[in-house]
Amino acid sequence: MDQNALPDHAMPDWEKRFRAPRVSLPEWAEDAPARSLFVSNATGTFELYAWDRTTGEQRQVTDRPNGTTDGTLSPDGEWIWWFSDTDGDEFGVWMRQPFEGGPDVRAVEGLDPAYPAGLAIGRDGTVVVGRSTDEDGSTIHVLRPGSGAPKPPVEIYRHSESAGVGDLSHDSTLLVIEHTEHGDAMHSALRVVRPDGSTVAELDDSEGGTKELGLTVLGFAPVDGDPRLLIGHQRRGRWEPMIWDPLAGTTTELDLDLPGDVAAEWYPDASALLIAHSHQARDELFRYDLASGERTRIDAPAGSVMGATARPDGTVEFLWSSAAEPPQVRSTTGSTVLDPPGMKAPRSVPVEDAWVEGPGGTVHALVQKPAGEGPFPTVFEVHGGPTHHDSDSFAGQPAAWVDHGFAVVRVNYRGSTGYGRAWTDALKHRVGLIELEDIDAVRAWAVDSGLADPDRLVLAGGSWGGYLTLLGVGTQPEVWALGLAAVPVADYVTAYHDEMEALKSMDRTLLGGTPEEVPERFEASSPLTYVDKVRAPVYISAGVNDPRCPIRQVENYVARLEARGHPHEVYRYDAGHGSLVVEERIKQIRLEIDFALRHLPKTDREGRHPLPDRPAGSPTARPE
Template identity: 45%
Template sequence: MPVDRCNAPAVELPFWGRLRPEVCALRGNATGTAQFYLWDRAGGGIRQLTDAPHGVELGLLDPAGRWLWWYHDEDGTERGSWMRAPLRGGPAVPALPGVPPGTPEGLAVGASGLAVAGITAADGRTDIHLLRAGADRAEVLYGADTPLYLGGLSDDEAYVLVLHAEHGDPQRPSLRVLGPDGALVGELSDWPHGGLHVVPYGSPFLPGGRLVLAVHTRGGRPAPLLWDPVTAEVREIDTGLPGDVRAHFVPDGTALLLHHRIHGRSELYRYRLADGHLERLPVPRGTVHTAAARPDGDCWYTFSSATAPAVLRDLAGRELLSVPGPVVPAAPVTEVPVPHGELTVPVFLSVPDTGEAPYPTVFLLHGGPHTADGDEYNGPAAAWNDAGYAVARVNYRGSAENGTAWQFGHREAVGHTELSDVAAARAHLVASGLADPDRCVLAGSSWGGYLTLLGLGTQPGLWACGLAEGAVGDYPAAYREQLHSLRWVDRAMFGGTPDQVPERYAAASPHTYADAVRAPLLVLAGDRDARCPVGQIESYVRALAARGADVDLRLRSTGHASARAEVGADAMSAQIAFVRSRIGGPAPTRKQDA
């Protein structure tokens, strides 16, 4: 059945302590819910370490590889506490005594046992908490009412990196390094022209040193730089690569592992810091999701393409971990450059292996909006193809991987800019004879779900059906109920709060256009969603129902997303059934085993 595409076991990059790299842990969903496991590389065995009812997302091993730390979200609301448990076995205990539950904003653990974590409290204040080795309670190292994120801890535990947005835009943060006593060491900012970020996997500090590896956008695309917070010296790394470049230090600190992303596909390189020598590493055509250099000079990376789920590989091409059982290949994708005035909109298209054009076509919009689609495995897209529908994934303005001007180009007309690009993609595919103009479906989750609701109201003549999951339907109401960190994003995006610029929020809110909705709509929402709260989507659905719209709201006991595989499979089944009942479509043509 097509829903099996969304129910396959996940393969993610293992993580390890830098002092014992032979001890590896990883996140997997073999039980149907994402949990952390200990991976015995020599024996090939995997032992489950956590048993969280709602699954786990964030975790790390201490440098000595003795303790697993993970964030425990008790009810899916993205509020919880850090826990830790010994790998040799034993009960889990609160990892940061004295720190109240909150939203996680980064964690780092040193070899001495010192730990630093960012936590946003219920009132919106973020504190950087520090727990010294042997202490019975954590202390506050630094705090602010504006967004903060813990970037990392140097190996000698002398420097703490914090990303801050005191200027008000968390999507363009600045860097600040503090000592373990809270004293300021150095600051680096590109505001207001750009932001400085760190890559989430691994430490941003030079192994054994104080240099910080960050990502800047001074040339219009993400690229690495090195910053010395003591001397203020900055070295921009010129790789000569044309796309987005992000980097990690290799374990001995002599080189960078570069992840180059362009046209929806990935490349890996090793960049030698001493002389700038650039070596391309052997990876297949597709997407590298995450990668890390090993102390022996190897590199492990998770890889997928549109045709097959993710696997863990090394540079010799060996599959270290993969989805068990046979895998039925999914449809490949083709990048379609769509002309749109002076712009070109990237679209990734996949078509079913049976039937003929024009196909019923699902325009499947990604979330974020600052993410991007490409040649990687997408379970929902594969399921739609299996069910006989073409799938168009549009990297509209607001998406990553097409330059920072593109990424922030949606802010002048939030929602409408993105939908202008989607409409151009639809027109192009209809004109080419591929998409059936009477059976075009608008679908998405999170930001993609929001765009779906807005599109049904602002482009009612284009869409035969809508599918929205975890979406905003009433923007002013969502602002007042959502996570504090997202309120800062909205303030930066709209230029103020709903009280300060009500006309901008109203223009971007699907609720404003409820009268114009004509297409049948299925809405899936989590009753504990802290990002797109359930109250505002219920209000939007009631407004549609009062106007006689064909709308079906289905609530589930989840947060914004779920770590339970069955939730995704159930959602896919409901969406396919809803679309078939409203606009028809080919029956499934093949049984899926993956």
């Protein structure tokens, strides 16, 4: 039966959470704040939508089989720019469309398809495009306005290491480039140039790569004639904002006295900063007055803020959720900014915090569990990145497992963001193995505490989480009853040679060189090395157009499982690094849950806590 055809009351809650219409935080045009752009899955595929706040009219901008999420507005609000790739391969060109509607046209002629590396659009018509290709490395091109026939964009920057467009100043006289020319892809340096490419100023806290300190661009002051640049730095061991004046050569650090990572953006008149503080997997917002240094808390419930923006009238809009409560676009006025029509996502259960002593320090984990007493069959849902972290935010996949009687544990292992620079940087050279040490410490705690059934432990994750899943079932074969890996790194050497150029730079940083330079590190960190030790049944899903975890290296791993006759299933789908199609995402979750229910013991060792039936709509035929 078509699950979409089911009435709401007959549809499982876990599917409703995916199908319920959702919206992103609306972006607004700086010189036309009534014109906004947001992303929604209202049609069943995530696409871009234009919203005229004056009239209330909303219009779907893009309509592609595999969805579209990368877009922005020109400052005057006249144009919507969006990135066009092929079936999720992330390789393509920028297109644009009038805000009021009309045909899509190539936004910048003369540039071949590439991976995107930033975009900046000036009020005077200046356009700055960042690109990355295997052949050219990183390049930046500037298209200047002028009368007469359009002129081709001019290349002003090229380097073999990863780099991208940071921002363009309000008057289009300055451009900041975020680069890793020193060879450390985890710690960027900054260069401010003029539109002709001539250098104005440099800022490199890594001192050419000799120190592991990074910088990131947060944006130029949104005022004409103001050259100040808001950036993030790590000088005190965590991310904090700083103001850099590249013309005066001065930097101003802001002592905000907050314990976690701090990001910021300008208020529209540049008199204050909107501060986003992330600490222990939760977020809070502040207004920081630059003249007085006064910090004022902005009222937001406990949970996670996935984006926030200060409007010209001084109000703040933000996208908020918690593990229990679905996302909402809220305003400091107390109103809901954008409420999608149709079915509402059901609530889930809240997270509980666990703090576990691991080999490298205290590990923070987030736990969700079903009703009743443990031990429960337990899914260790491992986040991707690795420079990312799980938070107290709404997520359909963990909630689906809880609905099926599983506890879910999410571990912010070493390498995760949000716990200071030393924690994020700790995984170098023993990549994968360090993260698994932390996951194993939390696993032991979960079993010893009575939460997790030791005979029904599932290791699961996507992207880097999929990589750690395959590495974990090979290096810790006696621990895991099942492995569920989505879009994983499976054969690290082949993945390196096939992946997009920016990820090659990251891998060289993490492992200290190429596979030819440090073969022993790639071998030690590759799931393929341990494939013959795997005991647990393995489920793998992979996008055939994935540029990040390419399909060939997945097939190499699968071939080794097949040669052993090891129990496994593989699902290949026509997309890239994941899917933006709701029904495809539901299908993938359904297949994972079904695989777990078929392969795990039906009860714990005392005959308690039986697994539920297979999920509604489970296919009768197994994936290839």
